[in-house]
Amino acid sequence: MIIIWSAGTKMTKTGKTPGNSKTDALNAQSAYKALEMVLYNLSSHVSESISNLENKTQNADNATKINISHLKESIGNLEMFVSDTLNKKTVQNELNQFDPTMVERINVEKVLRTLAQTSSSENSQEFLNYCVKNLADFYGCQFAFIGLIKESKKEVRTIAVWAGDKIVDNFEYLLEGTPCADIINMDKELIPEDASKLYSEDEMLIQMGIDSYYGSPLLTTDKGVIGLVSVMDVKPMRLNEWTAPTLGVFASRITLEIQRNNILDDLKNLNETLEARVKSRTSELERINNELAAFSYSVSHDLRAPVRTINSFTEIIKEDHINECSNELSNLLNRIENAGHRLDEIIDGLLSLTSITNNKLLRKKINLSQLIDNEIDSAISSDEDKRTIKTNIQPDVYIWGDEKLISIAIQNLVSNAYKYTSKENATEISFGISANGDNNQQTFYIKDNGAGFDIKQSKNLFKPFSRLHSDKDFAGVGIGLATTKKIFERHNGDIWAESNKGIGSTFYFHFGDSKPIN
Numbered sequence: 001m002i003i004i005w006s007a008g009t010k011m012t013k014t015g016k017t018p019g020n021s022k023t024d025a026l027n028a029q030s031a032y033k034a035l036e037m038v039l040y041n042l043s044s045h046v047s048e049s050i051s052n053l054e055n056k057t058q059n060a061d062n063a064t065k066i067n068i069s070h071l072k073e074s075i076g077n078l079e080m081f082v083s084d085t086l087n088k089k090t091v092q093n094e095l096n097q098f099d100p101t102m103v104e105r106i107n108v109e110k111v112l113r114t115l116a117q118t119s120s121s122e123n124s125q126e127f128l129n130y131c132v133k134n135l136a137d138f139y140g141c142q143f144a145f146i147g148l149i150k151e152s153k154k155e156v157r158t159i160a161v162w163a164g165d166k167i168v169d170n171f172e173y174l175l176e177g178t179p180c181a182d183i184i185n186m187d188k189e190l191i192p193e194d195a196s197k198l199y200s201e202d203e204m205l206i207q208m209g210i211d212s213y214y215g216s217p218l219l220t221t222d223k224g225v226i227g228l229v230s231v232m233d234v235k236p237m238r239l240n241e242w243t244a245p246t247l248g249v250f251a252s253r254i255t256l257e258i259q260r261n262n263i264l265d266d267l268k269n270l271n272e273t274l275e276a277r278v279k280s281r282t283s284e285l286e287r288i289n290n291e292l293a294a295f296s297y298s299v300s301h302d303l304r305a306p307v308r309t310i311n312s313f314t315e316i317i318k319e320d321h322i323n324e325c326s327n328e329l330s331n332l333l334n335r336i337e338n339a340g341h342r343l344d345e346i347i348d349g350l351l352s353l354t355s356i357t358n359n360k361l362l363r364k365k366i367n368l369s370q371l372i373d374n375e376i377d378s379a380i381s382s383d384e385d386k387r388t389i390k391t392n393i394q395p396d397v398y399i400w401g402d403e404k405l406i407s408i409a410i411q412n413l414v415s416n417a418y419k420y421t422s423k424e425n426a427t428e429i430s431f432g433i434s435a436n437g438d439n440n441q442q443t444f445y446i447k448d449n450g451a452g453f454d455i456k457q458s459k460n461l462f463k464p465f466s467r468l469h470s471d472k473d474f475a476g477v478g479i480g481l482a483t484t485k486k487i488f489e490r491h492n493g494d495i496w497a498e499s500n501k502g503i504g505s506t507f508y509f510h511f512g513d514s515k516p517i518n
Contacts, residue, residue, distance in 0.1 A: 051072075053068060145230055146161075177201030179213045183215035192236055211235055304344070317333060369431065424450060458497060491511045491512050
């Protein structure tokens with residue numbers, strides 16, 4: 001059997017061209033010599049020139065860098081091809097073994113490698129423009145574009161368009177009656193020919209004379225289809241196994257770039273408005289602080305003065321006219337006096353609470369063990385009953401905090417422990433580092449053997465003026481623990497308690513990031 005290979009040339013069954021074997025051998029030898037010269041020049045001169053060019057263009061734009069990378073890659077592929085060819089027995093055998101699909105595969109690898117290389121571009125528009133250019137090159141077509149669906153869902157707005165041989169202006173068009181609508185609805189993907197006839201209502205498609213149209217939707221996990229990427233030509237485009245997958249890979253990467261760009265835009269807008277928001281918040285905070293300062297002043301002067309006047313006149317009446325008063329009147333005077341002193345204590349508590357919220361923290365290293373020892377000694381010295389007390393204080397426990405505020409918190413906790421153990425035969429107070437605390441956060445405890453409280457009521461323990469015991473059992477206004485909690489919160493810490501009624505209480509606390517602040 002004889003097969004026509006080219007004009008005037010015949011091949012036998014074996015695929016070899018009839019001729020003189022000696023001449024063929026000489027031709028093959030000459031071809032090898034030529035290939036050796038090509039390989040020498042590629043490895044010795046061309047590759048070196050490309051490397052020098054690459055070094056001199058380190059600060060060039062991304063498009064230039066990618067073009068140089070493509071050139072370097074092509075030279076490398078050519079060098080590898082020539083080297084492999086020289087290792088074969090005959091040049092003709094190598095040509096006969098050539099697989100046409102290899103060209104397509106090489107083109108696919110090239111375009112996908114281009115996509116990966118352009119993925120590092122900081123400029124989204126530059127990336128999108130490069131995508132449509134490479135899509136047009138890969139499919140050998142005149143037009144390529146990327147479009148996003150508008151809010152109306154009836155129109156598309158392009159964000160990158162390649163036409164002929166350049167990037168052109170973006171435009172908008174109606175979806176109805178276009179192949180784009182079928183792409184977005186996932187009804188069609190590839191229209192290799194007669195696109196204008198199939199979509200006779202698409203005036204733009206007809207005016208452009210489009211014959212072939214390939215597209216892929218831009219699909220997100222949260223919003224669904226947000227747009228499409230398309231390539232078009234006035235003649236039929238090639239169609240093979242790589243056509244749809246390659247377009248799909250581009251669509252996925254373009255979708256990610258659009259989402260990334262949207263996030264960057266949101267961050268930019270957030271940064272632009274952040275200064276104004278901070279200024280507004282600062283102004284609001286200053287207003288609240290001023291109102292709080294005015295409240296504190298009002299409490300300190302306008303309310304305290306009449307309370308002290310009531311207390312003073314009550315004491316004068318009792319001292320000067322106590323013998324003239326009946327028992328009933330005397331009891332009423334005592335109640336007025338007690339109420340006045342209690343109101344004075346409440347005012348002190350309110351002022352203490354507001355001052356803790358306003359004052360700036362001045363952290364320093366504090367010996368917490370010594371501070372607790374001092375507070376216990378102070379409680380014992382002011383106690384007229386001189387009761388027995390047993391203490392177990394872990395020595396040399398240091399923390400960083402505001403010494404003034406920490407002293408108030410420790411005073412409140414020690415005073416509570418001393419007060420609520422007043423009815424016990426012996427007062428027991430312990431302090432140390434808790435073994436039950438968070439591994440990343442040092443937790444301390446103060447424990448007593450006092451009256452305790454119902455753990456079901458613990459949610460009210462740190463509320464201002466909320467007391468779990470009556471005044472008949474233990475005196476107080478219920479502001480100490482609320483103030484203490486505020487102090488720990490100011491230090492980014494916290495306090496909580498465990499207790500059983502009649503057995504005692506344990507208060508656990510920590511100081512957040514216990515570090516100095518300069």
